[in-house]
Amino acid sequence: MVELIDLVLLGMLAITALRVIFLKDLFAVVMLFGLYSFLSALIFVNLDAVDVAFTEAAVGAGISTVLMLGTLALTGRKEKANNHTALLPLLVVIITGAALIYGTLDMPPFGHPDNPAHQHVAPRYIEESPKEIGLPNMVTSVLASYRAFDTLGETAVVFAAAIGVLSLLGMPKPGGVAIDSGLKSHLVLRVVAKLVIPMTILFALYVQFHGDYGPGGGFQAGVIAAAAVILYALVFGLPLATHVVRPNFLKVLAALGVLIYAGTGVTSFFLGGNFLDYNVLASDPVVGQHIGIIVIEFGIGITVFAAMLGIFYGFAAQAERTNIQ
Amino acid sequence: MNIWSALEPSLLINLTIIVPLIGAVLVVLTGKYPNLRETVSIATAITLFTLVLGITDNTFNQITMATTWVSLLSGLEIAFSVEPLGVLFALVASFLWIITTIYAIGYMRGHNEQNQTRFYVCFALAISTVMAICFSANLLTLFIFYELLTLSTYPLVTHAGTDDAKRGGRVYLGILLGTSIAFLLFAILGTWVSAGTLDFTPGGIFTDVQSDGLIALLLVLFCYGIGKAALMPFHRWLPAAMVAPTPVSALLHAVAVVKAGVFTILKVVIYIFGIENLSQIMTTDLMLYIAAATVLLSSCVAMTKDNLKARLAYSTVSQLSYIVVGALLASSIAAAGAALHIVTHAVGKITLFFCAGAIMVASHKKNISEMVGLGRKMPLTMVAFAIGTLSIIGLPPMAGTWSKWYLVAGALEADKLIIVVVLTISTLLNIVYLLPIPIKAFLTPPDENQQPWSRAETIKTPLPSLIAIGITSTACVALFFYPQPIIDLINLIPDVSTEFRGQS
Amino acid sequence: MYSKSLMDRKTIIYLTTWTLILAIFWLLLSGYFKPLLLGFGLVSVALVVLLIWRMDKTDKEPQQLSFSLRFFRYIVWLIGQVVLSSLEVTKLVWGSSKKLSPATAKLPVTDIPEHSRVLYANSITMTPGTLSVDIDDDYVTVHALDEKSIKSLQQGEMASKIAKATGEKN
Amino acid sequence: MFEQHFPVLPIVLPLIAAPLCMLLGRSQLAWLLATIVSGISFCIAVSLLMVTLDQGVLSYALGGWEPPWGIEMRLDVANALILSVVTGISTLVLVYAKDSIATEIPQSQHTLFYTAHLLCLTGLSGILTTGDAFNLFVFLEISSLATYTLVSLASDRRALTAAFRYLVMGTIGATFILIGVGMMYMKTGTLNMLDLAARIGEFEYNRTLNTGLAFILVGVSIKLALFPLHMWLPPAYTHAPSAVSAFLASTATKVAVYVMIRFIFTIYGAEYVFYSMGMDVILLVLAIVAIFNCSFVATVQSNVKTMLAYSSVAQIGYMILGISLVTTAGLMAGLLHIFNHALMKGALFMAVGAVFMRTGSADIKAFRGLGKTMPWTMAAFTIAGLSIIGVPLTAGFVSKWYLVTAALEQQHWMIAFLVLIGSLLAIVYIGRILEAAYFKDPVQSASDKTIKEAPLMMLVPMWILAVANIYFGIDTSLSVTAADAAANWLFEPSAQAVFQSASQSASELGAAR
Amino acid sequence: MSFIVDYYNYWIVVFLMMAGFYIVISANNLVKKIVGLNIFQTSVFMMYISIGKVQGGSAPIVADGITSYSNPLPHVLILTAIVVGVATTAVGLALVVRIKRAYGTVEENEFEDKDALI
């Protein structure tokens, strides 16, 4: 069953990808990309990667698509026909693809439990992490403890992206002229949005704090919460949104998240452990791990929330500016 | 003779290199006061000369002198040691620096040149590097200072700052740096990798381990890598560099730079390949004939040049190849001749350049065809010119006689009759392109159409310049009659002797 | 409808309603009754309520929540309607497409409380066969697959039920 | 008390400082903080270098999880050396940046500049220090993202397109690396570099691993701008703010070269890469072509920054050449050139930045007559330029010496010769600038403002690098010893033996827990 | 046949990757390039997740009665990679917006013409 679903979904993806190549309408391209992302997230669920699916759905289909639409709004919808030859790219792609196919020939068979990948490092995570870390969700254990440094890096990447967008696009001025923006004429939308947003944010917080037990965690939570505020901004307009969540507040929040995360690591210095060693945070190592993970997940959450929302603000501010002009 | 005997002998080497540098600094500091500046220059030059004299003295007394600065690369150091060939070159260079400085004072002022301070500074830097070249103990040190010499003389070549000067400078730098990096450095690296050492060792450093082909290749690379020796076809820089002010041409292109080139070739031949082994190298003959061809061809080119300095430049190219020929003949006597030729050609050619410069300053004439009847207006200068000419040609009673003599003897020793023929033809060519100048100056009556020489113009030959010309021309004659100290020094060089040993 | 003083009684009731709903929502989502997670829940609910308060302060469009038995009764009725009309549409789908006679009409909404109009519009949309295309102060524009549906809407059963279900409280 | 945490501090300090910088808000304070942090990192890096020279290897288990289960920071001489270079240059660039960016970047963006710079430093340090293949990818992306930002901060609109091109190429490169790492993981089940090495050692020849390596090498080659994949680099370096060009040119590509060395020598092992796969010939050819092609292109550029950028690509060719010789000597020459080239390019770009600041242009015409008006700047430029050419007594000579020696030891006479010929081209392009500076009269500009010497804060770092060029050209003991030790370390098969025991003890520990 | 069953997943994923890669390098429009980049990356993520799948395994969250779990490590890696991807996308799109403002176009050949870059 799993294989069948996998095959069907992959087939859908392949068709979508092919269609994207030939479409000239960029809006359609972005829509199809959103679809692609959604379907790939479905594949992730099918292949047991629920946390990944969670993230891909929120990021790929959510944030990325929204940002792309924002860009399209500013840059125009139609790709111009270009007459330069596509032969060279095709050649490059064929060679690369051939190399990859060549590489697959010695690959371990798909899904086989004896594959090297399932034999060496992973078994320890599966067998020991519930004891060592005390969390049911192994992905969270690995993410936030065994490979916490990767995750710190990931937070830094998000922060870097926020810095990048901030420097490129700037931030909207809070409480600017409340020009008529947003979907003002959509009464239904406004009402439904007002109902949905609080629920969404609470759901995000739920995801934030239950990442230890089920799929989710700081990153997903941050994105969902940001998505909720983005929804507000879309419906009620950017000025109101910046009034609710101020850009400067976001800046502080983004920085704070990274600091919380790195600070946890530094704290373990002072308690005699290595960087990010949570065992020393409490007398019982398992409790220490739990504390550490909760704190850093919180750090990730607020950085991601702030960064994603900040990035959206940046794009929206540009759109708003051109709108005024 | 050695006023520095109180000092540690090895320290003298450092001093010879450092004193000009200090001089350079002082020149910069005193740059605003021309008189003071030039006093400093001369004082430095004289100090340096006395230092070299001290080293010479020590050399004759068989005192070994060596010093190491830093270890530059693994197993390679910037190190100096004194050996007779270097002393010889150092003596020539430091002595002629004094003279050139004196001359330059006259010339630069007479010509109202710009940037005189820069000029003197670079001058001092160049001499410093030349001293380092003289005493370098290994190829790496030599190479380093060889390159520095190129760089420090580049501003001198382009001193005028005109488009011509820049073009000349570009050729100068391009060929010298190009050949040295592409060939010389390559040869040095090849030597290092194959022989495992770069130290100058009497008798050479190559053993049977290295393949013949490799050594043959290295010889070619060395000969062409040392671009300052102006072996064809890499001689173009020398005429190009003649755009420089005359004192520069005189010192650097009759003495320091070009002589550093042939000196390096001699040194490489004697201390890296070993004169004894040279005859077994496949490419020796090839390079010998190329050098011989350079001798003849550049003489021919010289004849076609009307510009005095250009003609002198090609003459230099030709004369340098004499030395290369001497070095490659693989005979001890020829090598001695080559070493001696460094000295005799230096004094001879510098005299000629001085004269050319004096003529320039005094009459603003550059072309030979315009110099008709000049002898009467500038008798002293032209007499000196005649002396220089004779010395270059190699006619007694001038210094050049001896070196040519030994070179011919060396060719005979090595049983290379063709070289004897080449040398003879070249002497004839020398006569053809050099002798007409003094002859025209003295014997041909001035053309009526030409502007008559006015007394007032010729008088302007600056006194310092005249003094310098006097000294060098005297030296030309003096070295004919009293070459013994030089020859003694040359005989100290390992494997080199002025004794005719016949075919061995 | 929204007084200037932010913390008047109405607001407090309103925020309390929200707090209750959110708290229930949290508990049902979480399913863990450990002190730690309950604590997080508390913080989370507080945060969200704060945000609601800020949003309302900004956009001045607070959403009253009213849940009553009537409301649920309406929902059940609605589901029944949905099933019925679905069958209609299914017939249309599987049948010949020529039977389609789409129509548009404007229905007055003046007799429905303002805040319930959205519910009305959504109910229309939810029932297959009818689709609210636009809504403004007085009218809701409806697009229907066939004119019968519009007629049944015009009879106003749905409208009156909504008015009943939500109207009382306001 | 922090000694045992030194391996991780050069990453963590800038990472903590970056958000602080943004919170500070005042550009002066941000500058101060960034400079101090970068300086401290430099000191730590140097002390790490000393320790590794002394003791060999430092391993630091993050989170207290032993490798391969946790992420490991692993310092040996090779990365400690480059780490010192990167942090050192970063500190100098920050000193330099204060005045430099004042004219090039709007005031409001200054704190962002410092934040991005610190993030970039974090990323680079992380790439260098980490002992985990995937962690490397993460840090690669931190540095890349920060770099895109830094490049695009310039006021020139072409900086935007340059940054975009860089972004696309860089992301493709990173994704390729990701593919490669995935394939490695697939066959070995681990991500720790030494663990990977031990496991890959069991394979003689494997198509998946080959493809993985090929993808990693292509990806890294994009990041390090190896010849046919270098097209993003010249525009990026040309249009970036001067301080950024100086920093990137002397660090970013070097770090990528290091990554390549790591993957080839530590993970796959020279034998696998060169004898089983024959990568050496490919790299060799590409390196030679890079040297010549890009040097030639450099000689015809009119924009000095572009010229230097192409020169960088050519110089990277030298580094790759050293790697492709497959000997300790060659690798050592490559590493040494990484070190030396950082010094040269840093000084050159700083000097050009100073000129840009004063004349408003980096065109070669703007250099006319600067020998008189900006003597100190041009003197520093000259020294570094001579170093690029490889004039004796400069750092450039030393690396060229070792490179050619290494080639000759392998009897690659032709290659050695080509290397030297290639450096002749450097004479041409550096010569053009020097000629303009010293022998041409300044162009009469419409505005009759006189060109002043660069401010002290810019001259000092520039000159530190210029003097370093000479110092490391004369006293080569430090650089050569370190490079030699590093090369030996990378080549030594016994390095893996050390790990074997370490991993065994680690697994015992893991079992005990 | 087992050959195909073993590898079909990888092959299709390779095809998807290449489709994305093709869009990146052939597209002239910058937004489309970014879309291509995303498709490329997403496909690579799928490759990783495929590596992590264990037949008969379940999602790596401990639950009663489940003995076989899929490999959690690739999931962790890809979580990080997704974040990196969206970060890159955001910066890339921001650059596109700025390029549009500076050049008035987001077609690569058009602004190249405007610059006459090297």
Added chain:
Amino acid sequence: MLALAATSVAILSVMALALARALKADTVYDRILGVNMVGTKTALFIAIMGFLNGRPDFLDIAIVYALINFIGMIAVLRFFEYTASEPDEDTQEKSK
């Protein structure tokens, strides 16, 4: 179990059909409609898959899908609102 499998296959087919609609649409709005339908069906599909795999606790993901799908739709609408001034919006699209 069979019923679940059958339902999931049915939903998969529905998704495929909706996808086809999205890929080959008469107007932009049809495309959006298709995309939206894929989105909502995905949420349902995940819910069913949770049951199929015996892990119904993945329903959180389904919630996220529904949510994100909604936000995506709103973003699209906002985009239309924004670019409403652009005249050539879907003329080309219609003529296809």
Added chain:
Amino acid sequence: MILEVISTILLILGAFFSLTGAIGLFRFPDFFTRVHAASVTDSIATILIITGLILRTDFDLVAVKLLFILIFLLLTSPTASHALAKSARHGGLLTLAEIRESKKGDND
């Protein structure tokens, strides 16, 4: 057991309605009519399927979550459809009736 049978019936019915909607997406002539088809799947199919699923749970938190999904979908789907339709209408898309009318007008 009975629950399972009911659940199965509900699921199958839901699947059937879903398919109906999807086919309607192709069979219906214009955008607005297609929206109707889509909303079949959105409402009745969702209700049926989720109810079917709920019957298969132990009526614990899972059921509650399913209920949430249902509520959420029922809240957002019509909203989205409505907003889309509105947008389409404002964007100038004509309904079938209007097209027919205008054609009639043209013929006249």
